[in-house]
Amino acid sequence: MPKRVKPGKNSDMTDTSQTTPPVQDAAEIDAALLADMSDAVEERDVRWLARTLQRMHPADAADALEQLPYDTFEEAVELLGGELPPDILIELRDSYREGAVDVLPDHAVVNALDELDSDDATTILDDLEDDRRERILEDLAPIDRAQLERGLAYEEETAGRLMQTEFVALPEFWTVGHSIDHARKLGTELPEVFYEVYVTDPAHRLIGVVSLATLLRTPRDSQLSDIMEDPMSNITTDMDQEEVAYQFQKYSLASAPVKDGAGRLVGMITVDDMVDVIQSENTEDLLSLLNVNSADGSDNVWDTVKARAPWLAVNLFTAFIASAIISIFEGTIEQLVALAVLMPVVAALGGNAGSQGLAVAVRAIAERELDGPAARRAVLREFLSGTVNGVIFAIGVGIIAFLWFHQVKLALVIAASMLATFMWAGLSGILVPLSLKRLGADPAVASSVFVLTLTDVMAFFSFLGLASLILL
Numbered sequence: 001m002p003k004r005v006k007p008g009k010n011s012d013m014t015d016t017s018q019t020t021p022p023v024q025d026a027a028e029i030d031a032a033l034l035a036d037m038s039d040a041v042e043e044r045d046v047r048w049l050a051r052t053l054q055r056m057h058p059a060d061a062a063d064a065l066e067q068l069p070y071d072t073f074e075e076a077v078e079l080l081g082g083e084l085p086p087d088i089l090i091e092l093r094d095s096y097r098e099g100a101v102d103v104l105p106d107h108a109v110v111n112a113l114d115e116l117d118s119d120d121a122t123t124i125l126d127d128l129e130d131d132r133r134e135r136i137l138e139d140l141a142p143i144d145r146a147q148l149e150r151g152l153a154y155e156e157e158t159a160g161r162l163m164q165t166e167f168v169a170l171p172e173f174w175t176v177g178h179s180i181d182h183a184r185k186l187g188t189e190l191p192e193v194f195y196e197v198y199v200t201d202p203a204h205r206l207i208g209v210v211s212l213a214t215l216l217r218t219p220r221d222s223q224l225s226d227i228m229e230d231p232m233s234n235i236t237t238d239m240d241q242e243e244v245a246y247q248f249q250k251y252s253l254a255s256a257p258v259k260d261g262a263g264r265l266v267g268m269i270t271v272d273d274m275v276d277v278i279q280s281e282n283t284e285d286l287l288s289l290l291n292v293n294s295a296d297g298s299d300n301v302w303d304t305v306k307a308r309a310p311w312l313a314v315n316l317f318t319a320f321i322a323s324a325i326i327s328i329f330e331g332t333i334e335q336l337v338a339l340a341v342l343m344p345v346v347a348a349l350g351g352n353a354g355s356q357g358l359a360v361a362v363r364a365i366a367e368r369e370l371d372g373p374a375a376r377r378a379v380l381r382e383f384l385s386g387t388v389n390g391v392i393f394a395i396g397v398g399i400i401a402f403l404w405f406h407q408v409k410l411a412l413v414i415a416a417s418m419l420a421t422f423m424w425a426g427l428s429g430i431l432v433p434l435s436l437k438r439l440g441a442d443p444a445v446a447s448s449v450f451v452l453t454l455t456d457v458m459a460f461f462s463f464l465g466l467a468s469l470i471l472l
Contacts, residue, residue, distance in 0.1 A: 023374040034067055041068075041076045049076065051081040051450045062091035070099070078103040081084050086112035089119045110139045113148070117192060119164040119273060122151040140349075157242050160237035162277070163258040163267030166191040169198045170205060170224060177220030193272070195254040198265055199228045206231060206257050206265045231257055237266060241277050246272040246368060281366070304331070318453040320348075324458055329464035332472060338405050339467055342414055346463050349393060350421035350455040357429020358451050362444050365437055379430050386426020409470055417463035424458040425451075 033052075040049040053061045065073055065088070077084060077100040088114055089100055101109060101124060109128075113121045113136070125133055125148055137145045147165055168190065170179050179197065183190060197215065199208035208228030218227050233247045233256040247255065248271060258267040326333070326343070333339050361378070364370045371379055398415030402408060409457025432450045433443030 017301040034064065036062065037076065038068060038072055041072055041079060044079060046079055050080055053080075053088060054085060058085065058087040058091045061085075061088045062093075062096075066093060066096050072097055074103050074454060081105055082108040082111055084108065086115045088119075090116060090123065097124075098127045106132070106136055106139070109136055113140060114144070117164045117166060118147055118151060119162060119269075121148055122161060122267070125152060126156075152381060154237055157241045158237065159235050159239045159241065159258050159269060160267075160312070161275050162244065163269050164191065164243055165267045167198060167265070167268040167378065168194060169200045169204070169265055172199045172201070172223070172225040172228065174224050174294065175220060176218045176222045176224070176227070177213060179215065180220070184352075185271045191268075193270060194268070195270070198257050198263055198268070199222075199224050204265055205263045205359060206259055209257065211251055233257075235259070235269065236261065239382050241367070242281050244269065245281060249278070284337045312451055318449055318456075321453055322456040322460060325460045327463065329460075329468060332464055333469045336410075336471055338401075338407070338410060339464065342401060342410075342459065343463060345397060346414065346417050347422055347456050347459040349397075349418065350425045350459045351452050352403045353389060354425035354451045354455040355388060355420050355448070357386070357426055358433060361430045361433045367432055367445055370434065375434055377436075379427070382426040382430040384424045384426075386424075386429075387419070389426075390422030393422065407471075410467075413461060413466045413470055417459065417466055420454060420462045421459045426453045 010357070014392065020380065035446075037049060037052070039045075040052075053064075056064065067075060068076065073096065081104065083398070084100070084104070089097060092100060096404050097399060104112075116124065125136070128136065137149065139146070151163075152166070166189075168183060168186075174182075194212075196211045199210060201207050208224070209231050210224055210228050214227055232251040233253060234254050235244055235258050237258055237260050244256075248255065248269075253271065253274075255270045257265055257266055258269060260266045282354060322359055329339075361370065361382075364378065394415040397418050398411040401414045402411035405411075428451045433447045436443045436446055436450075
């Protein structure tokens, strides 16, 4: 990476080096480079900043920009304007990309839309306010505007929003040679990246797929109808992106055609888009399990508080439910202080056991591994696992309680409570997400609150209830 030249008599020198820098991990981006970028923004050295970013891989350039303080990032984008390459813009994380689009002038956004594939251009348009979007669409060529408006008409997080409308569709009676010659004539009109060509009938309905590898290996006089295969996927424009990602994963797809309701071919989705979706869905599930709505470097303190406070309020309510159970046995606790000492042990272990089962269950549901008989087997497995773990830890905790307080009955009470809590945690961890799924709710979002509350209630009720019956 070239060192920065301070503005002055040498700042007009051009670097003729054509060496492409190696791809860097975000954690490996040179701190000196980030300092130079910050200096360039402060000194409004547009030329050095633009040249440096253009020499980097777009993903590395996006990472470097995101590691700047957010105010500096916005200043950098505003300073670059139309000099910010569109392929860097689309590599930015959602919140950073939205911030960048907000500060870019209209002409820079229009140029970016002209250069990007239709799926990426739709993403940029979706970041705009309605009035500005209409203003920018008016500056596009009519055919481009119609294409992008059609993409925006689809629901968010569906295949219609993800797909690009640039693809290669050919009639079944064409030969391999004719198809290859046609693709060469298209030149820059071809999609930037594609892995297969699609065979359609006169009504533009999809009837087959030919991979580029098959196309190049087959003699020129062979007809496409003789070498085409049935599509492995069945993706329609209204299909949820999570289901699309599942089909890509299940069938190991590099790309897939997208059809409308009448079976007509309207677009294609490539694996690079699916990698982003899979990562996004996994992150969303992880954050939901932790009751967090947002985790982005552009968030300020107020954004973070707004994202987390509602879930903390829900947890506050459920915590009082557990406290109400404890209050029922207030007299028992007053007579035997050892119960207050041991209560957190039962609740903590039970909560962890439930969380373990919940994490496995939510992931299995997302992977479509808990359908039909598999769900019943999973419930039995979790119950038996909870029972076995309950026996192991019941013995261990009982021994520790006896050595600590020298009371056999107290050791038996906490051991029995531990076993009951583990069995209940095993069932809760699997049954709660399965029940929420059946009710149409997202198991990743709501399950953890219910599971932790149920295990706490069982832990306190079983421990204090048994103590009341046996010890007093």
